[in-house]
Amino acid sequence: MTRLDQLPRWLAWASLPLVILLLLFAFWSWDWFIPLAERRASAAIGRPVTIAHLHLRLGRVVVLTAEDVRIANPPGFVADPPFAQAERLIARIDLLGSWRAAALVLPEVEIVKPVVEAAAHEDRRSNWVLDVAAAPPGQPSSLRIGTLRITEGVAHIVLPHLEADLRLAIATREEAGTAPRLAADITGTYAGQPITGQALGGAVLDLQADAPWALSLQLANGPTRISLEGTLRDPLALRGAELRLVMQGPDMALLEKLTGVPIPRTPNYEVAGRLDYAEDRFRFSEIAGRVGQTDIDGTLTVGTAGTRVNVEGELHSRRVDLADLGGFIGEEPGRVTTPGQTPEQRRDLARNEARARMLPDEPINLPKLQSTDIRISYRADSVIGRNVPFDSLRAELEIKEGVVHLRPLTLGVGRGQIAGNVTLTPAEEGRMQAEADVQFQRLDLSRLMQATRTFEGAGTISGRARIQGAGNSFAAILGAGNGTLTLAMSGGNLSALLVDLSGLRLANALLSSLGVPGRTAVQCFVGDLVLQRGVLNLRTVLLDTEDVLVAATGSVNLARERLDVRLRSESKSFTIGTLPTSILIAGSFRNPSVGPELGELAARGGAAVGLAALLAPVAGLLPTIQFGIGEDNRCEAMVRRGARPAAR
Incomplete structure (x- = not known):
């Protein structure tokens, strides 16, 4: 056989590899590599990974497409739905770049229609923590990703301990000159309340980079608006x-659902500051804003470790409107005239002013107090309010396991102050056991009168109040309380004292009926009152002026x-035109009536006899009087004089 005759056989053998290669490409399936890819991916994140199909397009830049990729839940969570899945995962592989860098270089990765089911149990175990192996210190990562894109992503987040069920529509947003940024539209519930929002972050691949990661978040929870702008160096932590x-x-009370911190009701507010997080504690510092007409600044820290929320802070106001703090004692906060109040708040305020009762009767919320430990200074x-005489305010609030301490609560009045310690302890049937010890220390009478636009008078008022009681509101506590109140004062102006300090707004007719001139100097005022089961008995209340001695009896x-x-007067000199009877102040706190007590005949004797009779019971108040007046001995002299036996 000639060599020419052997040519066809040689060509047949020579073409066999090509035929085999063509057949291989015709019937090749990249799915054969799925087990290898699944093992590598599972080892990389410490969680089982499954892939339905693999496709590869060859070239200088190889395009790898994985279809129906799933990442399983960890043990203790339901198997379906899985933690994450994606319709397609497309990775472009730079072969030459990978050879040069000795690492897998992926210029671009795209995740199409990913779905994440992030969940946590009541014990806060979560399914989103992955065991991603990091490169050893000083050693570069074996994976380099240039750009990550996400299209039509969805995340469902369920956090029972926060009553949160959120749905996020997630995608990357293209911006000139920057890597695609992560964006999300938020809907659902948080703390059981509807919530909506938008978030814009930095590039997804920068989440684990040691560089600032941009974040812009806008949330709306009903009428509450929250904005968060800035950067995080370690966003995942x-x-x-x-x-x-x-x-x-x-109303700041609505923030409780978002923060987990109980806050009393307030007027409208706007506050801003710097937020950071470390060691399970959120820190809100450099606070600046307002609550109603009260400015506020300072720092708050909220600890979330353990079963109880822990709040600490130091807050300060240049000027506080006491009406804005009404929610702390169970009153409607703010005023009808406070700018920015909602129609509902104005209606509540108008209804509160029109109601018959005046003492705050909103129940104290014990579950809220017992869930959070609070320590705030x-x-x-300066203080503004409805004719209040206070110049400054200081309070040290501590709440621990439901027990409330105010120690001290201090209100400045001129050169003096009202200072007290208050304790509220949980009792049975949702009530609070209250104890208060309050001292009135040299209160400046001229400052008291300035608050009511009366600029005359001088002197100081001092004394002490001790109260105990139990109830589910401040009104109930006082309505069942027991205790004592003693007061002493020297100097001042009678008109301001009776009309302004008593809060009864007595008219000039009352002064005339008592035989008291409208402008007469006060020599001394002493009071001894006892509270028994909510009834304040005026054991001894005595006012001595230049012209008349006035005593008060009765109860509140x-x-x-x-x-x-009842107010009864004894003139120190001959007067005409005065009523020979007591003046009766009766009725409700909000609408008292004032007038002569009909049917009573006043047996008026000499001034000395009346003085002795009225002064005798107050001799035991000398220590309080001496403490209150200091070097001014007018009250002390009057009481000692009255304590001596009357002349017969």
């Missing part, structure tokens, strides 16, 4: 924060908010 937080809304440089029922007080 919430560390290295340089964030500005702005919160605004009609607050001070205000705090439970029913009713007055039954």
